[in-house]
Amino acid sequence: MVTRRANRLVTTGCLTILVGLITVLGVLVSWLWYRHWHDGNVNSERRDKAFASILKQARATADDTARALDTSGATDPDALTGVIWRHTEAPVITYDASRREFTAMAARSTLYDEEVMLPGGGPVEVTRCFAFTYTHRPGQAWTPRVSERDDDACRPGTEIGGLVRLARTRISHMHAEDLTRAGVQKALDPTGRLRSYDVKSALRKADTVTVTILLSSPDTTVDQCYRFTRPVSDDAAQGSTTAVPTPSC
Template identity: 45%
Template sequence: MTHTTNSPFAARRFTRRAATSCLILLLIPAGLLAYFWYSVWHTSHVNDQRKQAALASILDQARHATTDTTHALNTSGTADTDTLTGVIWQHTHAPLITYDASRRTFTATASRSAAYNEEVLLPGGDPVTVNRCFRFTSTRGTGASWTTTMTEQDEHVCSPGQTIDHRATLAKNRVKNMPAAQLTRTEVTQALDPTHQYDTYIVKDTARHGQTATISILVRAQRDVSATAAQCYQFTRHLDTNDAERATTSMPIGTC
């Protein structure tokens, strides 16, 4: 004869074990969910810190450019607009630099960028680039001294300069690859605008001095002459070197 024990103690012990098992099953997804949300918060926090560090680096670069530009202008010892434009460009790397003779003020707009590695929950994240637009204003006072100030602008303010920078780089590459005998006003114009439809390049002058050819080109941001920014660039092609990358240089100038 088989005897089955159904004591209250055994029943309570079974109930406790069942409750414990259910609690464990509930804690596992809760723990996973908590870990997921912590990982999301941690990733966001780290990325925000890295972004702020990148932005601080950009701002620091702009401040150094402001100080260096002021020093360079005050030690240039010249009042020539083209030379001063070159000085400002060397330190600000601004593709668009204008001069107001009545105010004796240069205005340079430049976009600066920095990249940081973004932390992601899954492998495969790419570097992230942040950009900031700055306006550098260099003014000559009543004496001979220059002062340069820097202000941050909306990104759209730098858009014309970015377009001009892209087109100036394209023009430099075209000039670099042209045969020396073709570095004439007509041939350069044809190389930059073969279809004569865009009018974004105006070749103003070409000159040859020994083994050096210089070409002055007005680079426009858009075709609309009345509503677009433009910058004069001087391209110098050194014909006595086989180093193609160093053979051609470009820089903005005041007039062309």
């Protein structure tokens, strides 16, 4: 009799523990599901706000650039390209003379904080690709237009932007006597096998050297001409070399 009673107590105790474990497990699963649902909603909302912020900034940039084009009074495509670049910092800017239209391709990005249960959350970068189009009709103001493109449309321009930074750095560190067409070409393409840089000219005037280079994306689908300007003095060169896109070489 005592043994049976002890067995019942043990069985009852085990069942109680099992029910307790199942209850705790159920609560834990429910909590994990809620956190997953909650974090997903929060992240989705933050991501949408980040995208909306990027688009708002892109439209503001387009409007500011159009006003700058109107007030510049410039008519030369080279000067107009410079105005657009200063406001958009787009690495690729093309000009269609028949339509009197410029198109600047540029990627825009921002950060938002991602919510996660486990370590590894924090700032997440989101990027959008935009085409900034500026059209001018005789007797009218410049008309801006912003359109979103697939990320692949901005990739060649982003790569060209990297090539520009590299060329600017190397030209800044060159000796003044090497700032010739052949000298710059060798500095940018020591093996002569790259297709990314094609130095068109290197002209010295007064205390500066102006180097014109046609840069090509690695897949050679996009070209952009750039004008690099550097002081002749080696002491003044560091950090003072400029690079601006031009409509042609």
